Amino acid sequence: MSFDHPYLDLGASPREDDLLCLFDVTPAEGVSMEKACNALAAESSIGTWTDVGTLSPDLRERLKARVLSIDKSRVCVAYGACLFEPGNMAQIYSSVAGNIFGMKDVRRLRLAAISFPEALRDAFPGPGMGIRGIREALQIFDRPLVGTIVKPKIGLSPKEQAQVLYEAMASGCDVVKDDENLTSQAFCPFEERLRACLDATRRAEDATGQAKAYIPNVTAPTEVMLKRAGQVSHLGGKVAMVDLVTAGWSGVQSLRGVGFPLILHGHRAMHAAFTRLPDHGIAMAVLSRSARLAGIDQLHVGTAVGKMAGGRAEVLASIRALTSTGRDDAPDTVPQNWKGTAASMPIASGGLHPGHIPEVLAMFGRDVILQFGGGIHGHPGGTAAGAKAVRQALDASLAGLSLEEAAGSAPELRTALDAWKGGA
Missing domain, CATH: 3.30.70.150 (RuBisCO large subunit, N-terminal domain)
Structure with a gap:
């Protein structure tokens, strides 16, 4: 000293x-x-x-x-x-x-x-569901989950929001979520949207014979947020989304601590205000470790290939922070013993389209939610064609086929590859 x-x-x-x-x-x-x-x-x-x-x-x-x-x-x-x-x-x-x-x-x-x-x-609850619980809720055990964000991100009525959700789910999406800045505006009140989208989710489940999940954004002042999460649970929803940075750690912990049997989806809106600079702020992997402990079941971590800043090393560090079991002592970190803490599911989101899927799978593996916004709704054939193209690209990648090879018998994928051949 x-x-x-x-x-x-x-x-x-x-x-x-x-x-x-x-x-x-x-x-x-x-x-x-x-x-x-x-x-x-x-x-x-x-x-x-x-x-x-x-x-x-x-x-x-x-x-x-x-x-x-x-x-x-x-x-x-x-x-x-x-x-x-x-x-x-x-x-x-x-x-x-x-x-x-x-x-x-x-x-x-x-x-x-x-x-x-x-x-x-051990004083923190960790994920209530984690990767295992998410897979059990959706009965998907052998592949990544496919999701979309309803676009446009705001402006649709509850009925319009539900219709977009249904088209995406009926055409291959497992989960459909609100965007981060949609809460309960006058044009789309929360409870009305929740009821409409959960009804559409059930119709999509009946039509496909597969489990689906709507992810409503419950972010609000804590008391209101907890009330909204309670409505989701009471009406049979499986997931609630929170903008974890803007809601704050206390909001996240309150949402986890109230005990609703919901998967907590963490959106990281505003994170780049302090994670983006390489020499100032807080690393995304720090936020990821902390979110996992606080109880987030699935978290946006970027893609390294889409529209958002964040390189491969940063994304891989966040993946490790969420999914490591036992002792994580990777280089450029401090060792963390995760004994007894469930793993959280990373979400790849931000400027993805079907052509990115092979590269994203190489980074994330199968324990990931592949989440597309414009990469589904911007398909020249519309939302349904976009969802089909994503599933075609995923199925081909998991089967070891190139996307070009698969596109020969998958017209929606062919159109997507042609539309975005210049990248995101």
Whole structure:
């Protein structure tokens, strides 16, 4: 330990009950790396900008965060579990991703990885359904799930929304969801839309003989959100969607804790405000690990091939964060023991069309929801043809056929490949 920088404990090992964070730190001009890291650890645990008489040396030693290593810009900080309220994700983030982002001692700061010790991990519920429960609910065990988002994202009436949903489900989609900014606007009130879409879902199940799921967006102030989730459950729905960043950790945990037997679908709208920059903000994999613990069953993680920013490495890191069992100690992270925590289903979504399916499957494997918006509804033949084209592309890929080969006997796929041959 340095007397000039009392929060530096370089070369020390983490304790069994430590919450570990990896930060990428860019000090402000004229500030040494050691000073910046000391300030980071102090501000995110028990220190402040100056000495205070109420902070005894003994108290600081017991509760301070410790900087264990500095490797160029990559910094490992250990936090004793006693710093955190078990089961309170909002409080944890207020500490490790709070005031530190506004400190003058750092010019750029990124929370690149996080791991939760056993005591904190077990205080969170984790997914209520997880991959296994999702597959059981839809009786699909051997392939990815296929979904779509109703387009246009807002503006349709409940009747129109239900009609688009039915066409997609009857033509091959397993799940159909609201978009992230559709809640209960005047043109499409929530309860009216819910009833219409669940009725259309049942009709699609009867027509196809296959289980289907409508995913309504219940995001709202917490009390309203819980009421909407209750309506979904009462009316026989299987899934509820929450915009987890805008609703916040408390909203997500309240939705999980109320106990409705629903699959929780996490949309990540607004995430790029803090995940997009490579040297500042919070990594998507950090959000993914935390969402899994908080109770999200399935989560958007990007595609690396569609319209959204986010490269292959970032997407793979989020897939691992959601699906790893046992111990996840992949490079560029801090080890996480997932013992007893169900795996969440990753969702590939954002600018996908049928031609992307082989590449997406190579990244995600079979435990994924392939979710298309414009890639279904933008098909020249309309929604039904778009859904058929996606299923044709998926079936061909799973059978080991090239899409060009399959398109010879699949006219909807042929049209899709021709329409989007230039990419997304």
